[in-house]
Amino acid sequence: MSERKIKILICSSEVGAGKRGASLGPDAVRISAVMQFYNIFERLPMDEVKVRALNRYSPENKQAKYIKLIADTHQKICKKMAATLAAGYKTLIFTGDHSNAAGFISGFREAHIDKKIGVIWIDAHGDIHSPYTSPTGNMHGMPVAILLGIDNIENQTKRKMKDDVVKNWGRLKKTGKNKITPKLLPEDLVYIGIRDLEEQEWGLVNSLQIKNYKPEDIRKKTIKKVAEETVAHFKDYDAVYVSFDVDSLDPEISKGTGTPVEDGLSIQQAVHLLKTFTNMPNCKALEITEVNPLLDVHNKMATAVVKIMKESLEFVG
Numbered sequence: 001m002s003e004r005k006i007k008i009l010i011c012s013s014e015v016g017a018g019k020r021g022a023s024l025g026p027d028a029v030r031i032s033a034v035m036q037f038y039n040i041f042e043r044l045p046m047d048e049v050k051v052r053a054l055n056r057y058s059p060e061n062k063q064a065k066y067i068k069l070i071a072d073t074h075q076k077i078c079k080k081m082a083a084t085l086a087a088g089y090k091t092l093i094f095t096g097d098h099s100n101a102a103g104f105i106s107g108f109r110e111a112h113i114d115k116k117i118g119v120i121w122i123d124a125h126g127d128i129h130s131p132y133t134s135p136t137g138n139m140h141g142m143p144v145a146i147l148l149g150i151d152n153i154e155n156q157t158k159r160k161m162k163d164d165v166v167k168n169w170g171r172l173k174k175t176g177k178n179k180i181t182p183k184l185l186p187e188d189l190v191y192i193g194i195r196d197l198e199e200q201e202w203g204l205v206n207s208l209q210i211k212n213y214k215p216e217d218i219r220k221k222t223i224k225k226v227a228e229e230t231v232a233h234f235k236d237y238d239a240v241y242v243s244f245d246v247d248s249l250d251p252e253i254s255k256g257t258g259t260p261v262e263d264g265l266s267i268q269q270a271v272h273l274l275k276t277f278t279n280m281p282n283c284k285a286l287e288i289t290e291v292n293p294l295l296d297v298h299n300k301m302a303t304a305v306v307k308i309m310k311e312s313l314e315f316v317g
Helices: 021-035 065-088 099-109 143-148 162-173 200-208 213-220 221-232 267-278 300-312
Strands: 005-011 046-048 089-097 115-123 189-192 211-213 239-245 283-289
Touching: 005 021, 005 065, 005 099, 021 089, 021 115, 021 221, 021 239, 021 283, 021 300, 065 089, 065 099, 065 162, 099 115, 099 143, 099 283, 115 221, 115 267, 162 267, 213 221, 221 267, 267 283
Parallel strands: 005 046, 005 089, 089 283, 115 189, 115 239, 189 211, 239 283
Antiparallel strands: none
Protein backbone atom coordinates (compact mmCIF):
# COMPACT_ATOMS: atom_id res chain seq x y z
CA MET A 1 0.00 0.00 0.00
CA SER A 2 1.52 3.30 -1.11
CA GLU A 3 1.28 6.12 1.44
CA ARG A 4 0.37 8.76 -1.13
CA LYS A 5 -2.72 6.85 -2.20
CA ILE A 6 -4.14 5.96 1.21
CA LYS A 7 -6.96 7.71 3.02
CA ILE A 8 -8.10 7.03 6.57
CA LEU A 9 -11.85 6.50 6.92
CA ILE A 10 -13.55 6.54 10.31
CA CYS A 11 -17.02 5.40 11.31
CA SER A 12 -17.56 5.41 15.07
CA SER A 13 -21.01 3.79 15.10
CA GLU A 14 -21.42 1.26 17.89
CA VAL A 15 -25.14 0.54 17.56
CA GLY A 16 -24.49 -3.00 16.32
CA ALA A 17 -22.68 -3.97 19.53
CA GLY A 18 -24.17 -5.32 22.72
CA LYS A 19 -22.06 -3.13 25.03
CA ARG A 20 -21.37 0.59 25.14
CA GLY A 21 -17.97 2.03 24.32
CA ALA A 22 -16.84 0.88 20.86
CA SER A 23 -17.74 4.32 19.45
CA LEU A 24 -14.75 5.62 21.44
CA GLY A 25 -12.40 3.10 19.84
CA PRO A 26 -11.18 5.15 16.87
CA ASP A 27 -10.34 8.11 19.14
CA ALA A 28 -8.63 5.78 21.62
CA VAL A 29 -6.38 4.54 18.81
CA ARG A 30 -5.63 8.11 17.71
CA ILE A 31 -4.70 9.12 21.27
CA SER A 32 -2.47 6.08 21.64
CA ALA A 33 -0.80 6.88 18.31
CA VAL A 34 0.10 10.34 19.62
CA MET A 35 1.44 8.85 22.84
CA GLN A 36 3.61 6.43 20.84
CA PHE A 37 4.86 9.17 18.45
CA TYR A 38 3.18 7.44 15.52
CA ASN A 39 1.94 10.20 13.29
CA ILE A 40 -0.16 8.21 10.85
CA PHE A 41 -3.24 10.35 11.55
CA GLU A 42 -1.30 13.52 10.67
CA ARG A 43 0.42 12.17 7.57
CA LEU A 44 -2.55 10.60 5.81
CA PRO A 45 -5.72 12.35 4.59
CA MET A 46 -8.74 11.50 6.69
CA ASP A 47 -12.51 11.50 6.32
CA GLU A 48 -15.34 10.48 8.63
CA VAL A 49 -18.76 8.97 8.05
CA LYS A 50 -21.10 11.10 10.14
CA VAL A 51 -23.70 8.83 11.72
CA ARG A 52 -25.47 8.21 15.01
CA ALA A 53 -22.58 6.57 16.79
CA LEU A 54 -23.82 5.68 20.24
CA ASN A 55 -25.77 2.67 21.40
CA ARG A 56 -28.30 4.74 23.35
CA TYR A 57 -31.46 4.55 21.29
CA SER A 58 -34.32 2.11 21.70
CA PRO A 59 -33.45 -1.14 19.90
CA GLU A 60 -37.11 -1.31 18.70
CA ASN A 61 -37.02 -5.12 18.64
CA LYS A 62 -34.88 -7.90 20.02
CA GLN A 63 -34.58 -9.95 16.82
CA ALA A 64 -32.22 -7.48 15.17
CA LYS A 65 -31.48 -4.49 17.40
CA TYR A 66 -31.32 -1.05 15.75
CA ILE A 67 -31.71 -2.69 12.32
CA LYS A 68 -33.35 0.32 10.63
CA LEU A 69 -30.71 2.71 11.97
CA ILE A 70 -27.96 0.30 10.87
CA ALA A 71 -29.48 -0.07 7.40
CA ASP A 72 -29.48 3.73 7.05
CA THR A 73 -25.90 3.88 8.37
CA HIS A 74 -24.67 1.29 5.88
CA GLN A 75 -25.98 3.33 2.97
CA LYS A 76 -23.90 6.31 4.14
CA ILE A 77 -20.83 4.15 4.73
CA CYS A 78 -21.18 2.47 1.34
CA LYS A 79 -21.43 5.79 -0.50
CA LYS A 80 -18.36 7.21 1.26
CA MET A 81 -16.29 4.07 0.69
CA ALA A 82 -17.19 3.78 -2.99
CA ALA A 83 -16.38 7.46 -3.62
CA THR A 84 -13.03 7.19 -1.82
CA LEU A 85 -11.96 4.17 -3.86
CA ALA A 86 -13.22 5.78 -7.08
CA ALA A 87 -10.94 8.76 -6.33
CA GLY A 88 -7.97 6.39 -6.48
CA TYR A 89 -7.34 5.84 -2.77
CA LYS A 90 -6.75 2.69 -0.85
CA THR A 91 -8.29 2.82 2.59
CA LEU A 92 -7.28 2.39 6.22
CA ILE A 93 -10.53 2.11 8.18
CA PHE A 94 -11.26 2.52 11.90
CA THR A 95 -14.75 1.60 13.08
CA GLY A 96 -16.71 1.25 16.28
CA ASP A 97 -18.40 -2.15 16.01
CA HIS A 98 -17.99 -4.85 13.38
CA SER A 99 -21.44 -4.46 11.84
CA ASN A 100 -20.00 -1.46 9.98
CA ALA A 101 -17.85 -3.81 7.90
CA ALA A 102 -20.88 -4.81 5.83
CA GLY A 103 -21.35 -1.16 4.85
CA PHE A 104 -17.71 -0.68 3.93
CA ILE A 105 -17.52 -3.93 1.95
CA SER A 106 -20.74 -2.97 0.16
CA GLY A 107 -18.90 0.17 -0.95
CA PHE A 108 -15.89 -1.96 -1.84
CA ARG A 109 -18.15 -4.03 -4.11
CA GLU A 110 -19.70 -0.90 -5.65
CA ALA A 111 -16.24 0.42 -6.52
CA HIS A 112 -15.24 -2.92 -8.09
CA ILE A 113 -18.53 -3.65 -9.79
CA ASP A 114 -17.17 -6.07 -12.42
CA LYS A 115 -14.12 -7.23 -10.49
CA LYS A 116 -13.28 -10.25 -8.39
CA ILE A 117 -13.13 -9.16 -4.74
CA GLY A 118 -12.11 -11.12 -1.65
CA VAL A 119 -12.26 -10.62 2.11
CA ILE A 120 -9.87 -11.78 4.84
CA TRP A 121 -11.82 -11.84 8.13
CA ILE A 122 -9.53 -11.96 11.18
CA ASP A 123 -11.80 -12.49 14.16
CA ALA A 124 -12.70 -14.72 17.10
CA HIS A 125 -16.24 -14.90 15.70
CA GLY A 126 -17.82 -15.90 12.40
CA ASP A 127 -20.32 -12.99 12.36
CA ILE A 128 -22.49 -15.09 10.06
CA HIS A 129 -25.72 -15.03 12.07
CA SER A 130 -28.93 -13.55 10.71
CA PRO A 131 -31.97 -12.20 12.58
CA TYR A 132 -33.42 -15.69 12.21
CA THR A 133 -30.61 -17.35 14.19
CA SER A 134 -28.88 -14.74 16.36
CA PRO A 135 -29.20 -15.53 20.10
CA THR A 136 -28.67 -11.85 21.04
CA GLY A 137 -30.03 -9.78 18.15
CA ASN A 138 -26.77 -7.79 18.18
CA MET A 139 -25.94 -6.96 14.59
CA HIS A 140 -22.17 -7.00 14.94
CA GLY A 141 -22.70 -10.76 14.72
CA MET A 142 -24.35 -10.53 11.28
CA PRO A 143 -22.16 -8.66 8.73
CA VAL A 144 -20.86 -11.76 6.94
CA ALA A 145 -24.40 -13.09 6.47
CA ILE A 146 -25.39 -9.71 5.05
CA LEU A 147 -22.54 -9.82 2.55
CA LEU A 148 -23.22 -13.43 1.54
CA GLY A 149 -26.94 -12.71 1.26
CA ILE A 150 -27.75 -15.53 3.69
CA ASP A 151 -30.88 -15.84 5.86
CA ASN A 152 -30.31 -19.38 7.20
CA ILE A 153 -34.06 -19.77 7.71
CA GLU A 154 -33.72 -23.55 7.70
CA ASN A 155 -31.95 -23.24 11.06
CA GLN A 156 -34.26 -20.54 12.43
CA THR A 157 -34.31 -20.29 16.21
CA LYS A 158 -36.51 -17.21 16.57
CA ARG A 159 -40.27 -16.90 16.40
CA LYS A 160 -41.86 -15.35 13.34
CA MET A 161 -39.90 -12.30 12.21
CA LYS A 162 -41.47 -8.87 12.49
CA ASP A 163 -42.24 -7.26 9.14
CA ASP A 164 -39.91 -4.34 9.90
CA VAL A 165 -37.02 -6.72 10.54
CA VAL A 166 -37.61 -8.60 7.29
CA LYS A 167 -37.84 -5.34 5.34
CA ASN A 168 -34.65 -3.83 6.72
CA TRP A 169 -32.73 -7.11 6.53
CA GLY A 170 -33.55 -7.07 2.82
CA ARG A 171 -32.34 -3.46 2.61
CA LEU A 172 -29.06 -4.38 4.30
CA LYS A 173 -28.35 -7.20 1.87
CA LYS A 174 -28.94 -4.81 -1.05
CA THR A 175 -26.93 -1.86 0.32
CA GLY A 176 -25.57 0.33 -2.48
CA LYS A 177 -27.02 2.07 -5.50
CA ASN A 178 -26.70 -1.09 -7.60
CA LYS A 179 -28.49 -3.24 -4.97
CA ILE A 180 -26.06 -6.12 -5.50
CA THR A 181 -26.65 -9.26 -3.46
CA PRO A 182 -24.75 -11.30 -2.62
CA LYS A 183 -21.68 -9.07 -2.37
CA LEU A 184 -19.44 -12.12 -1.89
CA LEU A 185 -19.49 -15.83 -2.58
CA PRO A 186 -18.30 -18.30 0.09
CA GLU A 187 -15.06 -18.91 -1.80
CA ASP A 188 -14.30 -15.18 -1.66
CA LEU A 189 -13.91 -15.30 2.13
CA VAL A 190 -11.15 -16.60 4.42
CA TYR A 191 -11.54 -16.65 8.20
CA ILE A 192 -8.49 -16.49 10.47
CA GLY A 193 -8.67 -17.04 14.23
CA ILE A 194 -12.35 -18.03 14.52
CA ARG A 195 -13.13 -20.01 17.67
CA ASP A 196 -16.38 -18.79 19.27
CA LEU A 197 -19.30 -19.61 16.95
CA GLU A 198 -22.77 -20.95 17.64
CA GLU A 199 -23.95 -24.22 16.11
CA GLN A 200 -25.86 -22.43 13.34
CA GLU A 201 -22.70 -20.54 12.34
CA TRP A 202 -20.41 -23.58 12.33
CA GLY A 203 -23.04 -25.32 10.22
CA LEU A 204 -22.82 -22.59 7.58
CA VAL A 205 -19.03 -22.39 7.64
CA ASN A 206 -18.85 -26.14 7.07
CA SER A 207 -21.71 -26.54 4.58
CA LEU A 208 -20.53 -23.57 2.49
CA GLN A 209 -16.93 -24.82 2.75
CA ILE A 210 -15.64 -21.41 3.77
CA LYS A 211 -11.87 -21.55 4.13
CA ASN A 212 -10.95 -21.01 7.77
CA TYR A 213 -8.09 -21.27 10.24
CA LYS A 214 -8.98 -22.01 13.84
CA PRO A 215 -6.38 -21.63 16.65
CA GLU A 216 -5.43 -25.30 16.42
CA ASP A 217 -4.86 -24.91 12.67
CA ILE A 218 -2.61 -21.91 13.29
CA ARG A 219 -0.58 -23.84 15.86
CA LYS A 220 -0.24 -26.84 13.56
CA LYS A 221 0.60 -24.93 10.38
CA THR A 222 2.35 -21.86 11.93
CA ILE A 223 1.20 -18.30 11.30
CA LYS A 224 3.68 -17.97 8.43
CA LYS A 225 2.06 -20.86 6.56
CA VAL A 226 -1.44 -19.56 7.22
CA ALA A 227 -0.46 -16.19 5.77
CA GLU A 228 1.19 -17.81 2.74
CA GLU A 229 -1.84 -19.98 2.01
CA THR A 230 -4.17 -17.00 2.32
CA VAL A 231 -2.08 -14.91 -0.07
CA ALA A 232 -2.10 -17.81 -2.55
CA HIS A 233 -5.88 -18.14 -2.23
CA PHE A 234 -6.35 -14.52 -3.32
CA LYS A 235 -3.54 -14.21 -5.86
CA ASP A 236 -5.93 -13.95 -8.81
CA TYR A 237 -8.32 -11.51 -7.17
CA ASP A 238 -8.57 -7.91 -8.35
CA ALA A 239 -9.07 -6.41 -4.88
CA VAL A 240 -8.87 -7.70 -1.31
CA TYR A 241 -10.36 -6.22 1.88
CA VAL A 242 -8.82 -7.14 5.25
CA SER A 243 -11.06 -6.89 8.32
CA PHE A 244 -9.21 -7.09 11.66
CA ASP A 245 -11.40 -7.41 14.75
CA VAL A 246 -9.26 -6.89 17.84
CA ASP A 247 -11.04 -9.74 19.62
CA SER A 248 -8.96 -12.00 17.38
CA LEU A 249 -6.17 -11.15 19.85
CA ASP A 250 -5.74 -13.15 23.02
CA PRO A 251 -7.30 -11.53 26.14
CA GLU A 252 -3.89 -11.65 27.81
CA ILE A 253 -3.02 -8.68 25.60
CA SER A 254 -6.12 -6.74 26.66
CA LYS A 255 -9.78 -7.27 27.44
CA GLY A 256 -10.63 -3.91 25.87
CA THR A 257 -13.17 -5.26 23.40
CA GLY A 258 -16.80 -6.27 23.72
CA THR A 259 -16.40 -10.03 23.27
CA PRO A 260 -12.91 -11.27 24.28
CA VAL A 261 -12.24 -14.98 23.73
CA GLU A 262 -9.36 -17.12 25.00
CA ASP A 263 -6.81 -18.75 22.67
CA GLY A 264 -6.34 -15.77 20.40
CA LEU A 265 -3.50 -14.34 18.35
CA SER A 266 -0.36 -12.87 19.86
CA ILE A 267 0.80 -9.39 18.91
CA GLN A 268 3.57 -10.82 16.75
CA GLN A 269 1.17 -13.17 14.97
CA ALA A 270 -1.12 -10.22 14.22
CA VAL A 271 1.86 -8.20 12.99
CA HIS A 272 2.88 -11.01 10.64
CA LEU A 273 -0.63 -11.31 9.20
CA LEU A 274 -1.22 -7.60 8.65
CA LYS A 275 2.29 -7.01 7.30
CA THR A 276 1.88 -9.86 4.83
CA PHE A 277 -1.61 -8.92 3.72
CA THR A 278 -1.09 -5.15 3.38
CA ASN A 279 1.91 -5.88 1.18
CA MET A 280 -0.27 -7.81 -1.26
CA PRO A 281 -0.49 -5.76 -4.48
CA ASN A 282 -4.25 -6.28 -4.59
CA CYS A 283 -4.91 -5.28 -0.96
CA LYS A 284 -7.06 -2.17 -1.20
CA ALA A 285 -8.47 -1.85 2.33
CA LEU A 286 -7.60 -2.62 5.94
CA GLU A 287 -10.25 -2.23 8.64
CA ILE A 288 -9.55 -2.22 12.40
CA THR A 289 -12.59 -2.58 14.63
CA GLU A 290 -14.11 -3.27 18.08
CA VAL A 291 -11.61 -1.41 20.30
CA ASN A 292 -13.61 -0.55 23.43
CA PRO A 293 -11.75 1.65 25.96
CA LEU A 294 -14.67 1.53 28.43
CA LEU A 295 -13.93 -2.16 28.96
CA ASP A 296 -10.17 -1.60 29.21
CA VAL A 297 -7.56 -0.47 31.72
CA HIS A 298 -5.02 2.22 30.77
CA ASN A 299 -6.06 1.98 27.08
CA LYS A 300 -4.12 -1.29 26.64
CA MET A 301 -6.03 -2.49 23.58
CA ALA A 302 -5.52 0.72 21.63
CA THR A 303 -1.85 0.67 22.66
CA ALA A 304 -1.55 -2.89 21.32
CA VAL A 305 -3.28 -1.89 18.07
CA VAL A 306 -0.87 0.99 17.50
CA LYS A 307 2.08 -1.30 18.22
CA ILE A 308 0.75 -3.75 15.63
CA MET A 309 0.29 -0.97 13.09
CA LYS A 310 3.77 0.45 13.68
CA GLU A 311 5.35 -2.94 13.08
CA SER A 312 3.20 -4.07 10.18
CA LEU A 313 2.18 -1.06 8.08
CA GLU A 314 5.32 -0.23 6.19
CA PHE A 315 3.84 2.71 4.27
CA VAL A 316 4.17 5.10 7.21
CA GLY A 317 6.76 5.59 9.91
